[in-house]
Amino acid sequence: xxxxxxxxxxxxxxxxxxxxxxxxxxxxxxxxxxxxxxxxxxxxxxxxxxxxxxxxxxxxxxxxxxxxxxxxxxxxxxxxxxxxxxxxxxxxxxxxxxxxxxxxxxxxxxxxxxxxxxxxxxxxxxxxxxxxxxxxxxxxxxxxxxxxxxxxxxxxxxxxxxxxxxxxxxxxxxxxxxxxxxxxxxxxxxxxxxxxxxxxxxxxxxxxxxxxxxxxxxxxxxxxxxxxxxxxxxxxxxxxxxxxxxxxxxxxxxxxxxxxxxxxxxxxxxxxxxxxxxxxxxxxxxxxxxxxxxxxxxxxxxxxxxxxxxxxxxxxxxxxxxxxxxxxxxxxxxxxxxxxxxxxxxxxxxxxxxxxxxxxxxxxxxxxxxxxxxxxxxxxxxxxxxxxxxxxxxxxxxxxxxxxxxxxxxxxxxxxxxxxxxxxxxxxxxxxxxxxxxxxxxxxxxxxxxxxxxxxxxxxxxxxxxxxxxxxxxxxxxxxxxxxxxxxxxxxxxxxxxxxxxxxxxxx
Amino acid sequence: xxxxxxxxxxxxxxxxxxxxxxxxxxxxxxxxxxxxxxxxxxxxxxxxxxxxxxxxxxxxxxxxxxxxxxxxxxxxxxxxxxxxxxxxxxxxxxxxxxxxxxxxxxxxxxxxxxxxxxxxxxxxxxxxxxxxxxxxxxxxxxxxxxxxxxxxxxxxxxxxxxxxxxxxxxxxxxxxxxxxxxxxxxxxxxxxxxxxxxxxxxxxxxxxxxxxxxxxxxxxxxxxxxxxxxxxxxxxxxxxxxxxxxxxxxxxxxxxxxxxxxxxxxxxxxxxxxxxxxxxxxxxxxxxxxxxxxxxxxxxxxxxxxxxxxxxxxxxxxxx
Numbered sequence: 001x002x003x004x005x006x007x008x009x010x011x012x013x014x015x016x017x018x019x020x021x022x023x024x025x026x027x028x029x030x031x032x033x034x035x036x037x038x039x040x041x042x043x044x045x046x047x048x049x050x051x052x053x054x055x056x057x058x059x060x061x062x063x064x065x066x067x068x069x070x071x072x073x074x075x076x077x078x079x080x081x082x083x084x085x086x087x088x089x090x091x092x093x094x095x096x097x098x099x100x101x102x103x104x105x106x107x108x109x110x111x112x113x114x115x116x117x118x119x120x121x122x123x124x125x126x127x128x129x130x131x132x133x134x135x136x137x138x139x140x141x142x143x144x145x146x147x148x149x150x151x152x153x154x155x156x157x158x159x160x161x162x163x164x165x166x167x168x169x170x171x172x173x174x175x176x177x178x179x180x181x182x183x184x185x186x187x188x189x190x191x192x193x194x195x196x197x198x199x200x201x202x203x204x205x206x207x208x209x210x211x212x213x214x215x216x217x218x219x220x221x222x223x224x225x226x227x228x229x230x231x232x233x234x235x236x237x238x239x240x241x242x243x244x245x246x247x248x249x250x251x252x253x254x255x256x257x258x259x260x261x262x263x264x265x266x267x268x269x270x271x272x273x274x275x276x277x278x279x280x281x282x283x284x285x286x287x288x289x290x291x292x293x294x295x296x297x298x299x300x301x302x303x304x305x306x307x308x309x310x311x312x313x314x315x316x317x318x319x320x321x322x323x324x325x326x327x328x329x330x331x332x333x334x335x336x337x338x339x340x341x342x343x344x345x346x347x348x349x350x351x352x353x354x355x356x357x358x359x360x361x362x363x364x365x366x367x368x369x370x371x372x373x374x375x376x377x378x379x380x381x382x383x384x385x386x387x388x389x390x391x392x393x394x395x396x397x398x399x400x401x402x403x404x405x406x407x408x409x410x411x412x413x414x415x416x417x418x419x420x421x422x423x424x425x426x427x428x429x430x431x432x433x434x435x436x437x438x439x440x441x442x443x444x445x446x447x448x449x450x451x452x453x454x455x456x457x458x459x460x461x462x463x464x465x466x467x468x469x470x471x472x473x474x475x476x477x478x479x480x481x482x483x484x485x486x487x488x489x490x491x492x493x494x495x496x497x498x499x500x501x502x503x504x505x506x507x508x
Numbered sequence: 509x510x511x512x513x514x515x516x517x518x519x520x521x522x523x524x525x526x527x528x529x530x531x532x533x534x535x536x537x538x539x540x541x542x543x544x545x546x547x548x549x550x551x552x553x554x555x556x557x558x559x560x561x562x563x564x565x566x567x568x569x570x571x572x573x574x575x576x577x578x579x580x581x582x583x584x585x586x587x588x589x590x591x592x593x594x595x596x597x598x599x600x601x602x603x604x605x606x607x608x609x610x611x612x613x614x615x616x617x618x619x620x621x622x623x624x625x626x627x628x629x630x631x632x633x634x635x636x637x638x639x640x641x642x643x644x645x646x647x648x649x650x651x652x653x654x655x656x657x658x659x660x661x662x663x664x665x666x667x668x669x670x671x672x673x674x675x676x677x678x679x680x681x682x683x684x685x686x687x688x689x690x691x692x693x694x695x696x697x698x699x700x701x702x703x704x705x706x707x708x709x710x711x712x713x714x715x716x717x718x719x720x721x722x723x724x725x726x727x728x729x730x731x732x733x734x735x736x737x738x739x740x741x742x743x744x745x746x747x748x749x750x751x752x753x754x755x756x757x758x759x760x761x762x763x764x765x766x767x768x769x770x771x772x773x774x775x776x777x778x779x780x781x782x783x784x785x786x787x788x789x790x791x792x793x794x795x796x797x798x799x800x801x802x803x804x805x806x807x808x809x810x811x812x813x814x815x816x817x818x819x820x821x822x823x824x825x826x827x828x
Contacts, residue, residue, distance in 0.1 A: 011531065033532070060723050061551070061759050122543060123550045138558055138814060141551035141761070217557035225814065227640070227678075229652040443722065480525035 018103035023110050024088030025401070030113055031081035032394070032475075035387075037121070038073035039468055041066050046425075046461035049454050052446045063442035064126040065144075071129035072148070075248070076155045077117050079382065082390050083251035084110070084162050087190045089397065090258075091166060094187045095174035100165050109165065112158035116151040123147030128440065130237060133222035133230040137214045149212050156205050163194035163201075185274045189254025192278040193247045196285060200247070204240035207233055231296050238289035246285040246313075248382065250278060252389030253320050253349075256342045259396055260324050263339035264331035265493055269323050277319040284312040294365035303362045310360040317353050321346060336491050337411030341392025344419045348384025352377065355430065370440075373433025380426040388418075391471070398475070399490035404482035410474040417467035424460025428453050552790060554761050558814060559786030574613035574696075580606070584655075584677065584687065586624040593624070593677065593685040605689035608675070612696040615666045618675070620648050620655070627654035629678040632665045632691065639678045644772040651679050666769060667693040707800060711749035714742055718789070718811060718821065720758035727758070727811065727819040739823035742809065744801045746827050752809075754782050755794035763788045763812045764797070766825050770808040770817055778802045785813045801827045 014022045045067055048057040057063045088106065092099055100106045123144035127136040136145060170191045174183060183191075211233070213219040220226025222233040261268045268274065287309030294303055324346050333339065355377045358364060368374060391414075398406050432453045437444060444450055486492075582595045597604040610616055620630045632646035633639070639651065648661035655661060665673075670693050677687035716729045731738040744750055754764045764782035769775045773785065782795040789795060804827045811821035 011528065054722060059759060065551075118539075121539070122546065124547070126551065138555060139760075140555065142553040142555055144550040145555065147550065215555040215557050217555075217559070223557065224650070224652070227651055441723070476525065476529065480522035 016107075018099075018107045020088045020092050020100045020103070020106065023100075023103075023106050024085045026110050027081045027085035027088060027113075028394075028401070030110075030117075031078050031085055034073050034077035034081070034117065036468065036472065038070050038078055039465065041070035041073070043461060043465045045070065046458040048442055049444070050458040051454075052444050052451060054443055057442060060442050061126055064128070064440070065124040067440065068126055068128050068148075069120060069124050072120050072152070073117075074382070075129065076152070077113065077120070079248050079386055079390065080155075080159060081110075081113055082394075083190075083193070083248075086186075086251065086255060086390075086393055086397070087162075087166055089401075091169055091187050091190050092173075094184045095170055096178060097169060097173040097175070101168040101173050102165050105161055106165050109158045109161040112154045112161075116154035116158070119147040119151035119154070123151075131208075131211060133211065133214070133233045134224055134228075136211060137223050138225065140215075142215070146212065146215065149208050149215075153205065153208050156201050156208070159197050160201050163197035166190045166194040167198070181272075181275075185257040185268065185271065185278075186251075186254040188275050188278050189250045189257070192282040193250040196243045196247050196250075196282045199286070200240045200243040203236050207236035207240070210236075231293065234293050234296065235290065238292045239286075242289040242292065243282075243285040245378075245381070246281050248386050250281060252345070252386040254278075255389045255393035255396075256320075256324060256345060259338045259342040259392055260327050262396075263334050263336060263342075263491070263493055264328050265334070266327055266331045269326035269329075273319050274323055277316040277323075280316040280319075281313060284309065284316065287312060288360075291360060291362075291365075294362045295369040307360050307362050311357065314353070314357055317349075321350055321353075334491065334493050336395075336493075337406070337408060337415060338392040338396035338491075340412060340415045341388050341395065344415060345385050345388030345392065348380060348388060348419075348422065351427075352380035352384055355380065368433055370438055371433035372429045372437045372439055375439045376426045376429030376433060379429065380422070384422050384426065388422075391418075398478070399485035400487060402479045402482070403485055403487065404478055404480075405485045405490060406478040406482060407474050410470050414467045414471045414474065417463050417470070421460045421462075421464035421467065425457050425464065428456045428460065432457070554785075554788060554813075574611065576611075576614045578608065578610055578614060578616040580608055580616055580618050582606075582618055582620045582630070582675070582689075584620065584622045584624050584628040586626060590626065591685065593626075593682050593687045595675075595687060595689055599686060605686070607689060608691045609694065610667050610691065611694045612667050612670060615664055616691070617662065617664045618646075618648065619660065619662050621660040622655040622657055625657050627656060627679060628682065628687070629654040630661070630663065630675065631678040632673055632675050634671070634673050636674070637683070639676060639680055639683055642678060643673075644774075645769055646675075647678065654679055665691075667691075668775070669693070670695055706747055707749070708745060708747040709749075710745065710747075711751065712744055713751045713753070714740075715753045715755075716740075716764065716809065716823075717755045717757050718762040720760060724760065725819065727760075727816050727821045729809070729821060729823055733820065739820070741824045741826065743826045743828060746801055746804045748801045749798060750780075750801055751796060751798045752780070752782065753794065753796040754789070756789040756791055759791050760816075761785075761788035761790060761813055762816065762821070764795075764809065765812040766799075766807050766809045767812070768805075768807055770810055770822050773810065773812040773814055773817060776812065777807060780809075781812065788813055804828055 014025060017023070044057065045063070048055060048063060057066065088100065123146075125140065125144040125148035127140040127145060127148075131148070170183060170187055171180070174180070210219065210221040214221055214223050214228065220228040222228045222230050224230065257268060257274060288306055290298065290302060290306040291310045328343075335343075359368070359377060395406060395411055398404075432450065435447075435449050435453070437450055444454070584593070584595065585598065586593050587598055592598060595605045608616060618630065622628050629650050630646075630648035631639075631642035633641040633643065635641040643665060646663050646665040648663045649655045649659075667673075673691040673693065675689050675691060676683040718727070719730065719732060720727050721732055726732060729739050752764065754762075756762050763784050764780075765773070765776040766778055766780035767773065767775045768777050778799045778801065780797055780799045782797045783789045807825040807827065808817075809823050809825045810817035
């Protein structure tokens with residue numbers, strides 16, 4: 001695979017290219033840059049919470065702005081663009097097509113991200129990534145809040161354009177000799193998540209416009225002073241963003257489906273159950289949004305329906321985990337860095353999923369709602385599963401992208417420190433939630449248990465921070481001076497690599 | 509699939525990596541300068557809806573209350589086919605949608621009771637149709653969180669100007685089905701009304717600064733609850749000249765005004781406003797206003813930005 005560059009080109013040739021590997025590279029660099037920017041904000045949050053009282057950040061407004069942009073950045077500017085990077089590199093190769101179906105649309109979808117990121121980062125809105133109404137309507141100061149709304153609007157359009165491109169590429173542009181039942185699971189994961197995007201995003205797009213017109217005062221959908229209802233926003237928002245959870249996690253699982261058979265030196269245990277579970281997840285993902293609102297006074301019947309709908313996602317997720325375990329069973333596994341990240345990601349996926357089953361129980365929600373339990377739960381998913389799968393895949397594609405190997409020791413140190421840090425941070429946050437600490441606060445009363453646990457969490461976060469610095473050094477150093485990779489078999493696991501370095505970039 | 513990868517693959521050179529790092533560092537520096545220099549600018553404007561909510565004042569609260577209070581019991585009832593809705597009695601029966609007669613400055617207390625099978629909510633509006641324009645303080649429940657059958661509630665309304673107001677069921681459609689009654693407000697009855705005294709020549713200076721707790725949940729004047737000087741009570745004599753100086757010591761937007769109804773940030777009396785919700789004092793700004801205390805009574809000084817009075821920015825302003 002040829003990012004780099006059979007003939008070194010000036011950088012503007014990459015920027016204005018519409019070839020899928022070039023667009024993929026742009027997505028990759030952008031998303032990793034935002035990973036570090038969002039991560040730095042996380043460290044600022046944790047440093048502030050190390051002790052009760054205001055030390056580093058100083059006031060609640062700044063703290064709110066920081067965690068709002070932290071969440072928005074890592075979800076919309078790291079995870080989603082990173083998945084697009086992987087999809088751009090690999091999906092056309094996997095379906096044996098020369099490029100994405102609509103190359104120019106692909107480049108447009110990417111180039112919407114930098115202005116959207118600039119809007120979000122320059123404004124630094126303060127109303128949480130959920131844009132909580134009625135605060136976001138009647139109190140959140142502009143223009144930051146309006147910039148955030150427009151930024152998210154642009155990112156939503158970008159996601160939909162990217163999703164259309166993936167769907168058409170996979171369904172219409174795959175090689176005629178290849179049936180849909182032979183498309184690799186990574187491509188299947190992009191097909192399922194793209195279908196979810198197409199169905200889910202329009203609801204939030206509408207809700208964003210309603211939020212904006214509410215702020216302008218022309219409508220009052222979510223403004224109680226004008227007869228509106230903030231809970232309606234919660235429904236519209238979560239109808240998009242519960243399925244969005246699966247949009248985030250399905251590509252990460254697809255990446256693990258690529259890594260695990262490769263390093264287990266075995267074919268995947270059950271290809272069909274993988275497809276079945278992807279499709280099932282993308283359907284049942286729509287039956288559980290209101291479990292985010294158990295504490296808003298819904299009727300018992302509604303809560304029961306959404307509790308069952310939530311539990312319906314369990315079998316599909318478990319099928320993936322069993323599939324991974326059965327593939328690794330009795331295999332000659334080579335624990336290179338990507339494999340370590342994938343296996344660690346599966347372990348944390350199981351833990352986060354177990355917490356998710358507990359969350360589905362609606363009585364529990366009344367004691368855990370809006371506490372650090374929730375923070376711990378969803379961060380364990382986005383960091384422990386999605387980011388672990390993504391970072392593992394970044395190591396996996398690194399030799400194909402740069403033609404050089406990363407430093408294996410630094411990669412392993414990165415994994416071990418991140419794994420320890422992730423467990424320290426997010427498991428402890430679950431317990432902290434059970435002790436009653438509310439989320440989204442920048443100061444807390446000096447309760448000894450809270451202080452102790454917050455300090456454990458902060459130490460864990462700093463361990464992750466150090467490991468990410470090692471990661472950055474490794475990536476920068478190795479892309480320029482790393483050992484030359486054998487692109488036929490960079491990890492020395494033998495067997496046939498049937499696609500990665502076949503992409504032909506016509507402009508090379 | 510076997511194949512030969514015989515093309516020469518040129519790898520990234522350290523020089524190219526370095527060039528890319530310099531470009532990205534340049535973007536970071538330029539972006540960082542914009543970012544930090546404009547950090548506070550981006551949160552310097554209140555949302556436009558605040559100005560529109562504040563500008564909705566198509567009614568005015570009275571400068572002085574007469575002290576006369578009318579109690580009105582209203583019951584939501586429905587015909588057996590649910591087509592016709594009304595207050596107290598169905599159309600054609602006596603006491604159907606009773607007309608309330610009052611004078612400027614009178615207060616009416618509504619005791620409303622949902623005796624029907626449907627959901628209802630109550631409010632007073634000046635609009636001749638529709639369910640908007642509700643007078644703050646006059647609502648019982650709301651269309652989105654209405655009174656369920658058997659529930660009841662209380663609210664009050666002070667007549668601010670002559671004209672016809674309507675008490676309605678604020679659930680959309682119910683007004684058109686008959687749940688509407690008139691409130692006819694006559695001119696001020698002078699007699700019982702206290703009027704402003706002649707200027708006394710005495711002047712007072714007060715400083716009322718806006719302060720916020722660090723979590724923004726609690727707002728107050730001068731000092732937070734529990735501290736000395738929290739929301740001080742102000743007593744002046746009618747006709748005195750009062751000068752109020754307010755400084756915004758918080759991080760949010762604030763505006764000052766003396767009002768007759770603390771729930772209605774539009775009911776500013778005696779020309780006592782400093783800034784306004786639509787053009788508030790930004791953090792660090794201050795302002796002052798000089799006015800003459802009007803008719804004797806209990807008034808309130810509040811922050812006129814919607815919601816802030818409820819969070820604690822409210823004190824008594826007593827004219828004797």
